Amino acid sequence: RVQAFLHRPLEGEWPYLWLDATYVKVRKNSRVVSVAVIIACAVNLDGRREIIGMGIGESEAKAFWLAFLLSLKERGLEGVKLVISDSHSGLKAAIQQVFSASWQRCRVHFMRNVLSRVSRASQSVVRAALQQVFVQTDEKSAHATWREVAGQLEKSNPAVTEMMDEAEADVLAYFSFPKAHRVKIHSTNTLERLNKEVKRRADVVGIFPNEESIMRLLGAVLTEQNEEWLLQNRYMPQHTMAEIDQAAENDVIEALPLSA
Structure with missing residues (x-):
């Protein structure tokens, strides 16, 4: 069930993508190391919010970010206009390479x-x-x-x-995006409550025996949360989603050089 959820096909366009990292301890080659658990959630043109992926790796490595974002794209993630996250080395370049989207550094x-x-x-x-x-x-x-x-x-x-x-x-x-959305896209706060629950569950375990156990336990947490989100009202009003393209068009118009 967890694997099916984390690898499900993604349909339609998802203009906003949030990425956040939580760190957990795992055994690797007889040593205990800290790894980043990346959670990805996005909002589609219907204004619905969903958890769309999870990854485990080094949050400061461009190769990791590139592979993770490509895995989302291969599952059908498209139409990304803005990626919201904390500052991680290599992430901004990976966003440009995979989605050609803007990056919002968490305020x-x-x-x-x-x-x-x-x-x-x-x-x-x-x-x-x-x-x-x-x-x-x-x-x-x-x-x-x-x-x-x-x-x-x-x-x-x-x-x-x-x-x-x-x-x-x-x-x-x-600020380049619709005013109605700004309170939710200026930071990764949309994932704050979820990350607290992930951290709480991880702390109960303490040290995970391997990465597969991380995926099983925390993937189940994400599956449960996503089901709860789907029962809630839209995260953003549906009629405001069309304003995203209007804002992008205005940016292009403003960027055009004045004719002589």
Whole structure:
């Protein structure tokens, strides 16, 4: 049942794809090592959310991400416009190679990374400054506010400014998509509750004897959760899904050079 679920054919288009990693311990060659369990969920054009895959491997290896994304594509995953995840080495390149989609770096994880680089006394100020970006209502204002905040923090927190300069396009990618969807596509929070349950079940086991046992137990958790999701209301209103292509068309129009 679990294998059938994890390898089922995927039909139609799935514009939003979330990827998140949870780490568990497993025995390999008489040693205990930590491996990443990758969970993939997506929303289709009907606005329905489903868990569409699970992988085990090294989350910082491009070869792993490439193989995992290709396995989803081979099962029929198409129409991906935005992939939402934390920052993993090699993932962004793999997304471009397999789907030619945009990448949204998880806003929540980025904020945590930023705050870990500043003193406790400065955290509330930096957090409030970044929140000014996220309350903007359009892409142009968000980018302008981002650069303004980065400039304001440069003298007191140069490390933060450096992080912001590097991450601007990736953290603000979701502003290119319909406003009705942004609260759900700016981070991997859609998988947070599921990941907690996965971690809870994994902690009961402690150390898995092999990767097959990980797939059996955690795959069953994902199967149960997906059945629950299918009984719930749509994750996104169906009529708003058509706005995704409209937003993409607007981006193309804005990107066209002005005629002389």
